[in-house]
């Protein structure tokens with residue numbers, strides 16, 4: 001059984017589902033005002049991997065992720081470019097899906113838009129005001145955080161210390177610096193909707209509460225997002241649900257950040273690179289493998305070196321697929337996700353059940369993807385060894401297991417022929433020269449170097465032959 005870290009309790013807990021066999025997952029989606037950056041790619045991949053693994057385990061998953069299409073940043077960009085907010089949002093949303101499709105992420109079952117949920121948000125805010133948990137000011141409606149006794153649960157700090165650290169904003173009429181906007185009264189020229197407090201628009205924290213409860217119902221299983229959303233966004237989502245007396249998410253799952261040179265990558269630091277930039281020069285699967293090789297709660301370092309290292313890992317997987325002509329189980333999977341029982345039944349050569357069990361043990365341990373993938377790469381070595389010995393049956397069984405397990409976390413293997421680059425060609429020549437000079441230590445060292453770079457190395461009649 002899957003055990004997951006829950007931020008609300010600060011512990012790894014067995015996943016107890018609201019309905020047996022069925023998982024409800026809500027993930028905070030993008031605010032569509034610019035190109036998706038690699039931090040967005042990470043959370044999308046982390047929750048895609050979680051979702052795929054739940055499906056692999058035989059569970060039905062309902063995945064909802066919102067699109068925030070009204071926001072200060074969208075309004076600013078539209079004003080700057082002389083376009084409507086709707087045009088900016090539509091263009092950026094198209095860019096978002098193109099990038100996530102390229103990363104191989106399954107689309108959510110529902111992707112609700114904030115602008116389609118305004119009446120529901122107005123109703124929630126009105127109810128919070130009626131309960132005395134929110135109040136109107138000159139510029140909007142604010143939530144009283146002291147109406148929620150355990151406010152600070154997800155921030156993992158009590159209200160008193162959050163208060164001490166809060167920035168005091170010069171907002172007229174706000175009673176406490178932590179109180180947050182539920183409704184923003186419209187300034188001239190801004191998009192607006194009718195409400196009991198005059199024309200305006202809802203605050204960001206309200207949309208996820210309304211959408212998640214509407215589409216998934218009370219007591220849904222998992223609420224996800226990046227660790228940067230724990231506070232204030234998730235804290236404030238939860239505060240509204242608690243003040244409403246609603247049973248909200250049962251588990252809060254947060255992924256770690258992307259770093260470059262040990263520093264947090266974010267748009268505000270202007271050091272981000274976009275997913276489009278990453279994909280322009282790298283295999284789109286490399287980012288998924290890089291994400292898989294880090295634990296989802298830890299930071300992941302995204303640099304040319306770490307991506308290149310992941311590409312070498314991919315080359316090993318692809319090399320095996322080519323050598324053994326492995327099937328691509330993902331291509332045949334209904335809905336694009338593998339289910340263990342079906343994938344095993346469909347494998348003509350069978351699979352190494354023990355290896356699948358070990359993979360699942362790692363994944364069940366709070367998604368230990370580094371451990372799970374280490375097991376997959378171990379199988380790659382074993383499959384090559386079996387093929388070297390001429391044991392085709394074993395090689396095929398182990399190789400098929402690799403294809404199934406890689407597919408379980410969304411990695412497709414490719415059998416296309418890899419071009420031998422200039423550097424590799426030089427190493428091959430150097431190795432042949434070393435062998436002619438009977439310098440076998442040097443020849444073996446080069447062979448190891450080539451294997452580490454993802455090449456399959458064979459000694460042909462005319463010298464060293466490499467392929468992937």
Ligand SMILES: [Zn+2]
Nearest residue numbers: 028029208233
């Ligand atoms: Zn949210």
